[in-house]
Amino acid sequence: MSNYSIKDLEHLSGIKAHTLRIWEQRYNFIEPKRTDTNIRYYSDEDLKLILNISTLKENGYKISKIAKMSEAELNSEVLKIAETNLRFPDQINSLTLSMIDMDEDRFEKILSNNIIKYGFERTMLNIIYPFLSKIGMLWQTGSILPAQEHFISNLIRQKLTVAIDGQFVTDKESKGKWLLYLPEGELHELSLMFAAFLLRVRKYKVIYLGQSLPKEDLYTVKEVHNPDFVLTMSAVAPKKAELQEYVNEVAELFSSATLFVGGYQVIGQDIKRKKNVEFIMKIEDLIDFLEEKEMGNATVHQSTNEMKYH
Incomplete structure (x- = not known):
């Protein structure tokens, strides 16, 4: 009780x-x-x-x-x-x-x-x-x-x-590739799983590595997949300096991708971010980003079509 x-x-x-x-x-x-x-x-x-x-x-x-x-x-x-x-x-x-x-x-x-x-x-x-x-x-x-x-x-x-299993996305229809994982020691993955669903519904390819991934493994993943976007979250409480170092290292490793970082610890510790880093305060921030990206793509597509007829 x-x-x-x-x-x-x-x-x-x-x-x-x-x-x-x-x-x-x-x-x-x-x-x-x-x-x-x-x-x-x-x-x-x-x-x-x-x-x-x-x-x-x-x-x-x-x-x-x-x-x-x-x-x-x-x-x-x-x-x-x-x-x-x-x-x-x-x-x-x-x-x-x-x-x-x-x-x-x-x-x-x-x-x-x-x-x-x-x-x-x-x-x-x-x-x-x-x-x-x-x-x-x-x-x-x-x-x-x-x-x-x-x-x-x-x-x-x-x-x-x-x-998630009901939303399979082929390479041909994919709008981009996302890598999703939790850092070593992070075990609460429900938010990460929901993010995977949101991405698949919107026709993105998702490489889902789940909870507690050793940092060293990211180097191998980078060579195999080279994603367009990376999403990770931190809920446990590392020291600010350790978290800052971790975010910097992952951002440099995936320098050609956009790194999204969420979780209570990131929000609460005033972490500095590099140019290719975005912070997610809540899951709706990810949805907003995807919708803005979709609108941007639609605008580009419309402009291209208009140029064809002029």
Whole structure:
């Protein structure tokens, strides 16, 4: 069982800590436990209850009515909302509940319903990414169990793998070649996998090398593939000087390519960049770059056609 602070509940549900304390006193929704040192904490059951209440409130239910519902009635109403009203906050709450209970059936239903309505890319951007962002802090602080983290990460990884495999790009139709990898010691590759999907959908060839690639291996890869673009990410915390040296070396190695570097550590350490280096603050930055490139190519194509007729 995981333990949560009231700030964790606020972060995950969107309900202010002050409001939660009022509800504790007025409606007796939840009763926090206390550690040996008298610090308040909440259980998985408390979090599930608050997420359900948050979903009902966001869908117009009055708190006085919610307070009169039994646990079974409350769960029933939330399930109806999750299945019929595909608002993104509701779906994120449902994903959090499926993670807490390690409920694969619920996860599958949530993802399938949203992919049918919005497509895989929008589902990732509007539901999976905000969900991962919400619970990311809890992973780092140990508020949730490693088993819960592994459960949900592996389910998302399976979805990404299937989506990527469904977007094969031949050399003939490729708009360019991208090399994707994580540096040695970097293991969280869900963002990198989603980037691979985004690139393949847009008809780019992707050389995907995955997590924890030794720097020395890049020299061999350069000789074999010589990509047009390179994308890597850093989430662990190397010293700034080490990260700066690494970015400089990779930029020099792939001097004829554009190197895209993302991840929390790059953003937070004010890394200097060479002319062929671009920083990605969020996955939408990559999408913006690809769209701008597509528009640029379309403009060039149009100009070429106009010249032919003059």
